[in-house]
Every structure is written in C-alpha cells, then in structure tokens.
Amino acid sequence: MAAASKREQIIDNALKLFYQNGFNATGVDRIISEAGVSKKTLYNHFRSKNELVLAVLRKRDELFRNNMMRETERMAMEPRSRLLALFDVMGNWFHEETFSGCMFINASAEFSDLKDPCHVLCAEHKKLICDYIEVLAKQAGAQDPLELAKQLNLLIEGAIVNAHVEGDLEAGQRAKRMGEFLIDLALRS
Amino acid sequence: MAAASKREQIIDNALKLFYQNGFNATGVDRIISEAGVSKKTLYNHFRSKNELVLAVLRKRDELFRNNMMRETERMAMEPRSRLLALFDVMGNWFHEETFSGCMFINASAEFSDLKDPCHVLCAEHKKLICDYIEVLAKQAGAQDPLELAKQLNLLIEGAIVNAHVEGDLEAGQRAKRMGEFLIDLALRS
DNA sequence: TTGAAGGTATACCGTTAGGTTTACCATAAG
DNA sequence: CTTATGGTAAACCTAACGGTATACCTTCAA
Structure with missing residues (x-):
C-alpha cells in the first residue's frame, strides 16, 4: 500500500x-x-507519539473547520442568518453519538502548559474559528466585528462544555438564543 | 501523625x-x-488511584464552591450586583499564576464517558454551581431564574475555556459585559 | 535481474504504571 | 506491659508504556 x-x-x-x-x-x-x-x-x-498527536490535531482542525464552514454556509445565505446557523451546526454536532466534546479543549486539559506545542495548536484552532466568525460578523455589518466574534466564540465554547460535561444537549439552542440578542445589539446602527 | x-x-x-x-x-x-x-x-x-481521583474531585468541589460563594458575597451586597460579581471572581481566578482551567472540565476530558463516576461528579459540580446562581437570580427577581442561571453558567464556562485554551485573561470581563446584558433583559418586568 | 523502498511480524529494550507484600517501628489505650 | 493501630522503607509483581532492532517479504523501476 x-x-x-x-x-x-x-x-x-x-x-x-x-x-x-x-x-x-x-x-x-x-x-x-x-x-x-x-x-x-x-x-x-x-518521530514520536507526540508528533503523531500534533499531526492528528492538525487534521482535526482542518476537518472540523471545513465542515463547520460548509454546513454554516449551506444552512443560511444571509450573513446574519449564518451567524445564527453556527449554533445550529454546533447543536447538531452535540447530538451525534460520537460527540465527546471539543478535541482541542480536551487536548488543552492534558497538555496544560500554554507553551506546549499541542496547546499552542489548540489556541490557533480557536483563533481560526474566531477569525471565521469575524468575517461573517463583518459581512453582517456589525459595528465591532471582532468583539462580536469573540462574544459568539465564547458562547460556542460554553455550549460545548455544557453539552459535554453536563450532557445538556440543548445547550446549542440556549447559546443560539443568547447569541441572537448579542447579534441584534451589534447590528443596531 | x-x-x-x-x-x-x-x-x-x-x-x-x-x-x-x-x-x-x-x-x-x-x-x-x-x-x-x-x-x-x-x-x-x-482502594485505588481512581478512588483517590474521586476524593480529590470532591474536595476540589467543596473548596471551589465555598470560595466562589464567599468571594461573591464579599464583593457585593445586592443580588443583581452579586450576579455580576460572579464574573469578577472568575476573572481574578484566571489571573492567578496557578490557573490551569476548570478541574472538572479537565477531568471530563480524560474521563469522557458520561457514566464514568468521575464524569458524573463533574456534572454534579456544574449543577451545584448552577443551583447557586439560580438562588441569586431568584433573589434578584428574575422572571425565569433557572433560565438566567443556565445562561450565566454557560457564559462562565465559555470564559474559563477562553482563558485556559486561548490564554485570554480578559475573558472574565467579556463574559461580564455579556452577562450584564442578559441580566437586564431577565429583570425587565 | 537486481536492488532499493517500504511494508510486515516479532522480539526486545529500559522505564514506568498501578498495586501487593514483607518486615520493622512508633504511639497510645486497656 | 502488652498489643492493636497506623505508620515506614523497600522489594517485588505483572502489565503496559514509548521506542528500537532484526529478519523477511513485496513491489517496481533502472
């Protein structure tokens, strides 16, 4: 082979x-x-198990973000709707049988040193997610796209933890409701 | 001894x-x-290392919640202010040198099976935190105290992940701003 | 036809894991 | 005074860890 x-x-x-x-x-x-x-x-x-871990995290980042973007853009056409669709994509993920939390949050728990290459990769993944949300926020005409992106990112991370640790599968919907308020606030001219 | x-x-x-x-x-x-x-x-x-892990988690739950309640009630007297003070307590925690995320989120990453006794304990810890927030929300006169508690709990968990994975120490302040908005919304008669 | 490349299985290395056992020592209560 | 109790150090157990070495088998191109 x-x-x-x-x-x-x-x-x-x-x-x-x-x-x-x-x-x-x-x-x-x-x-x-x-x-x-x-x-x-x-x-x-x-070279080592650790290098394999890094390769795995890189592949997961690629797969996860591609899927997230594809699904979000498939579910809604307008920028504002897409910001909301993010939470639906997350919610659907929580309901998958194999859902076991965010691999990068999990990795950060095991490689807790911020300077550990694995942890660095986790932080980069989260940053790239935030960058994508910022693009959508800008398209939607948010007054401060970066701030809105950070807020929605925080909601998403909270929802993931809610779903994984507490097993609350409805966390996606709750985060979506909260996100809607914040989006409306940010789009108010 | x-x-x-x-x-x-x-x-x-x-x-x-x-x-x-x-x-x-x-x-x-x-x-x-x-x-x-x-x-x-x-x-x-x-009996085993696993039993020690459980004992450790129980102690951490006790220490963490006691400290959280003590600090919150020391920092503010009015129920609404106390809801906001929660985020200040979290923010101060993020800035501690030894901060390494939430031990229960970390434990859930390693004991990922929802039925694992360690994971069950983590879920219970989060539930007890939420219960406490609900008491404050009720005292503050929220229309739906449980819903507000779940929302603020989600914000707190999101902020913890933000602070730990991404190293964003200002996550506490961001969550506080978001929380203030949701609290005002929930207290509006 | 040959020989490198990349695969296989398997045995092996030192280290560490969780956990048990043995033999001994200090303390304090009956 | 004695005898549990709860502690100590240290040897030991089996299994698993990350990682290496050996010897052999395909495939395929020069």
Missing part, C-alpha cells in the same frame, strides 16, 4: 482513539493494532 | 498534581513522593 495512505490510516485511527479515550490514555500499541499497521511503519512516519 | 491528617496530605498533593499535570499523566509514585507518604499508606486510605 502506498505510503501516504498508510500515514492517513494511522492518523485517522489515532484521531478516533484520542478523541474517544484521551491522549495519554491511548497507547501506540492500540493505535497500530486498530490501524492494521506495524510499529515500524508508525515510527517511519512519525 | 494522625491518620486523618495523612489522608488530607495525600489529597492535597494529589489535587495540586492532578490539576497542574492531568490525571493520567500523574502517577501514584509522584503523589506519594510529594506527599512524603509511603505507598502502603496511600492504599490504606484509598
């Missing part, structure tokens, strides 16, 4: 295991077993 | 280590070494 494909196999399986069971709790033996790959192959592609 | 005191020594040191470095990443050898206690003593007081 082609090398690139092996690499993806490893990343995809590691992604699933890290997301469901955590990073420290998932051993490389488990990963190679589920990926159907030898240990040598894993260490041909990644 | 008295048994009760040894138990507390173990819990206190485990609390510090678990909070700073995570649960799976912290071994019992490290805990007994820092607590200055033999392994036998640890296993006299706790």
Whole structure:
C-alpha cells in the first residue's frame, strides 16, 4: 500500500482513539493494532507519539473547520442568518453519538502548559474559528466585528462544555438564543 | 501523625498534581513522593488511584464552591450586583499564576464517558454551581431564574475555556459585559 | 535481474504504571 | 506491659508504556 495512505490510516485511527479515550490514555500499541499497521511503519512516519498527536490535531482542525464552514454556509445565505446557523451546526454536532466534546479543549486539559506545542495548536484552532466568525460578523455589518466574534466564540465554547460535561444537549439552542440578542445589539446602527 | 491528617496530605498533593499535570499523566509514585507518604499508606486510605481521583474531585468541589460563594458575597451586597460579581471572581481566578482551567472540565476530558463516576461528579459540580446562581437570580427577581442561571453558567464556562485554551485573561470581563446584558433583559418586568 | 523502498511480524529494550507484600517501628489505650 | 493501630522503607509483581532492532517479504523501476 502506498505510503501516504498508510500515514492517513494511522492518523485517522489515532484521531478516533484520542478523541474517544484521551491522549495519554491511548497507547501506540492500540493505535497500530486498530490501524492494521506495524510499529515500524508508525515510527517511519512519525518521530514520536507526540508528533503523531500534533499531526492528528492538525487534521482535526482542518476537518472540523471545513465542515463547520460548509454546513454554516449551506444552512443560511444571509450573513446574519449564518451567524445564527453556527449554533445550529454546533447543536447538531452535540447530538451525534460520537460527540465527546471539543478535541482541542480536551487536548488543552492534558497538555496544560500554554507553551506546549499541542496547546499552542489548540489556541490557533480557536483563533481560526474566531477569525471565521469575524468575517461573517463583518459581512453582517456589525459595528465591532471582532468583539462580536469573540462574544459568539465564547458562547460556542460554553455550549460545548455544557453539552459535554453536563450532557445538556440543548445547550446549542440556549447559546443560539443568547447569541441572537448579542447579534441584534451589534447590528443596531 | 494522625491518620486523618495523612489522608488530607495525600489529597492535597494529589489535587495540586492532578490539576497542574492531568490525571493520567500523574502517577501514584509522584503523589506519594510529594506527599512524603509511603505507598502502603496511600492504599490504606484509598482502594485505588481512581478512588483517590474521586476524593480529590470532591474536595476540589467543596473548596471551589465555598470560595466562589464567599468571594461573591464579599464583593457585593445586592443580588443583581452579586450576579455580576460572579464574573469578577472568575476573572481574578484566571489571573492567578496557578490557573490551569476548570478541574472538572479537565477531568471530563480524560474521563469522557458520561457514566464514568468521575464524569458524573463533574456534572454534579456544574449543577451545584448552577443551583447557586439560580438562588441569586431568584433573589434578584428574575422572571425565569433557572433560565438566567443556565445562561450565566454557560457564559462562565465559555470564559474559563477562553482563558485556559486561548490564554485570554480578559475573558472574565467579556463574559461580564455579556452577562450584564442578559441580566437586564431577565429583570425587565 | 537486481536492488532499493517500504511494508510486515516479532522480539526486545529500559522505564514506568498501578498495586501487593514483607518486615520493622512508633504511639497510645486497656 | 502488652498489643492493636497506623505508620515506614523497600522489594517485588505483572502489565503496559514509548521506542528500537532484526529478519523477511513485496513491489517496481533502472
């Protein structure tokens, strides 16, 4: 099998295991077993488990944001509606059987040092999400797009925690209601 | 030394280590070494590492909520002001050098199964926080105290994640501004 | 036809994990 | 005075950890 494909196999399986069971709790033996790959192959592609973690987080960031943007833009056409649709996308995610919180919030819990490369990557992911919201906020004509984006981002993160820790699957709707107030306030000329 | 005191020594040191470095990443050898206690003593007081984790979470819940209530009620006298003071208490916490996120959000990341006893305890902690906010909301005369409490709780959780993952220490102030808006809305007769 | 590239399985390395066991020591109450 | 109680240090257990080494098997292009 082609090398690139092996690499993806490893990343995809590691992604699933890290997301469901955590990073420290998932051993490389488990990963190679589920990926159907030898240990040598894993260490041909990644210098260490930590490098694999980084590769997984990068792939998750890409998949997650692409999906978020695609779904948001599919669900609504007007900028203001799209800001609200963000919360519907989140809400649908919470209801998925495999939902296990935000992988980046989870990773930050295990790699708690702000300077840890894994933690840095988590912060970058959140920043990119916020950047996207800011674009939508600007399109919607918000007075202070960055501030609105930060507010909505905070709501989204709160909803994710609500849904994961407390198992409150309706957190998406609550955040949406709160977000609507803030959006109206920000768009008032 | 008295048994009760040894138990507390173990819990206190485990609390510090678990909070700073995570649960799976912290071994019992490290805990007994820092607590200055033999392994036998640890296993006299706790059946397993997992039982120690539960004891630590229970203590953290008690310390955290007591401090939160004490500080909130010290900073403001009127119910509405107290609702706002919650965010100041959080904001001050974010600025502490040892701040490493919410221990219960972190624990939920590592014990991701909702039925895991550790995760259950995390959900209970969040519920108790929400209960307290609901009491303040009722005293302030909110139309729907439970709904307002859930909203403010969501803001608090969002702010904690903002502060920890992204390192945004001003998240407390942002959440406070958002909270003030929602409080005014909820108190409008 | 040959030989590198990239795969496989498997054994192995030292370390650490959670947890148990043994033998001994201090204290304090009956 | 004795004897539980609760502590100590340290050896030990099995399993798993991250990571390496060896030997062999395909595939495919020079």
